[in-house]
Amino acid sequence: MTDSKSIIEVRELSVHFGHGDELVKAVDGVSFSIAHGETLALVGESGSGKSISALSLTRLAPRQAVYAGGEVLFGGQNMLDLDDAELRKIRGRQISYIFQEPMVSFNPVFTIGWQIEEALKLHRKDVDRKSEIARLLELVHLPARMDRAYPHEMSGGQLQRCMIAMALACSPELLVADEPTTALDVTVQREILNLLKELSDKVGLSTLMITHNLGIVSDLADRVCVMQKGMIVEEGKTRQVLDDPQHDYTKQLMAAVPRLRPKK
Numbered sequence: 001m002t003d004s005k006s007i008i009e010v011r012e013l014s015v016h017f018g019h020g021d022e023l024v025k026a027v028d029g030v031s032f033s034i035a036h037g038e039t040l041a042l043v044g045e046s047g048s049g050k051s052i053s054a055l056s057l058t059r060l061a062p063r064q065a066v067y068a069g070g071e072v073l074f075g076g077q078n079m080l081d082l083d084d085a086e087l088r089k090i091r092g093r094q095i096s097y098i099f100q101e102p103m104v105s106f107n108p109v110f111t112i113g114w115q116i117e118e119a120l121k122l123h124r125k126d127v128d129r130k131s132e133i134a135r136l137l138e139l140v141h142l143p144a145r146m147d148r149a150y151p152h153e154m155s156g157g158q159l160q161r162c163m164i165a166m167a168l169a170c171s172p173e174l175l176v177a178d179e180p181t182t183a184l185d186v187t188v189q190r191e192i193l194n195l196l197k198e199l200s201d202k203v204g205l206s207t208l209m210i211t212h213n214l215g216i217v218s219d220l221a222d223r224v225c226v227m228q229k230g231m232i233v234e235e236g237k238t239r240q241v242l243d244d245p246q247h248d249y250t251k252q253l254m255a256a257v258p259r260l261r262p263k264k
């Protein structure tokens with residue numbers, strides 16, 4: 001069981017690829033938990049195991065991955081023990097993902113409204129779908145008429161808003177956002193981050209945010225786990241980790257952030 005404050009608890013998770021000389025310990029004994037309404041950031045350089053950790057929460061890591069040990073406790077069950085049918089009920093409905101590239105997450109031949117409606121049909125048969133689509137678009141600050149637009153008619157920022165609306169369509173308990181703004185230009189990034197912050201306050205969503213951007217961590221995360229080579233090397237409240245990093249690797253990440261203002 002998870003402790004009562006945690007929505008999800010990852011214990012000693014290990015995920016490997018390959019074997020023998022080619023064994024890659026993508027995730028190597030990782031433990032973390034996320035409380036209700038909390039935003040936890042996983043940070044670390046490329047290849048440190050952030051995405052594989054996040055995908056493993058619902059056993060979505062690539063087919064070749066071997067879940068070599070540990071547990072992912074959610075709703076009193078170990079996700080790694082569930083069968084595909086049980087996992088499908090949780091994915092999208094209780095745990096939703098948003099990814100870096102919104103364009104690849106939408107089907108180009110259907111309108112945005114149609115695609116949100118399909119998510120509602122699948123998971124929330126009880127709602128009035130038309131008004132729910134309008135409510136979701138409004139939640140992400142898009143006009144309701146955007147439901148008739150096709151993905152190619154939207155800007156990158158608008159599409160990422162739609163992606164968030166779609167992720168929220170099933171009122172998930174946990175949102176996993178994997179580099180959600182990396183593909184966007186800087187001003188649009190800021191708008192999307194503000195929206196995610198607003199939603200986490202308004203909807204009380206728990207969020208796992210994956211990023212290599214410490215600016216995002218500073219603005220959005222309550223707590224942060226720093227990953228290096230598949231392991232968590234430092235963990236703590238965001239301010240504490242950013243203001244007083246203990247591990248050399250965290251210090252290096254901090255030093256790599258470009259400064260706009262010269263140090264006094």
Ligand SMILES: Nc1ncnc2c1ncn2[C@@H]1O[C@H](COP(=O)(O)OP(=O)(O)OP(=O)(O)O)[C@@H](O)[C@H]1O
Nearest residue numbers: 017024026045046047048049050051052053062064
């Ligand atoms: N399909 C795969 N086959 C083999 N190895 C893989 C596969 N997917 C990921 N890996 C390896 O697992 C390790 C962790 O990858 P992961 O994508 O989790 O890193 P990351 O920290 O999210 O990096 P990035 O920020 O670049 O996405 C890397 O060494 C990567 O090469």
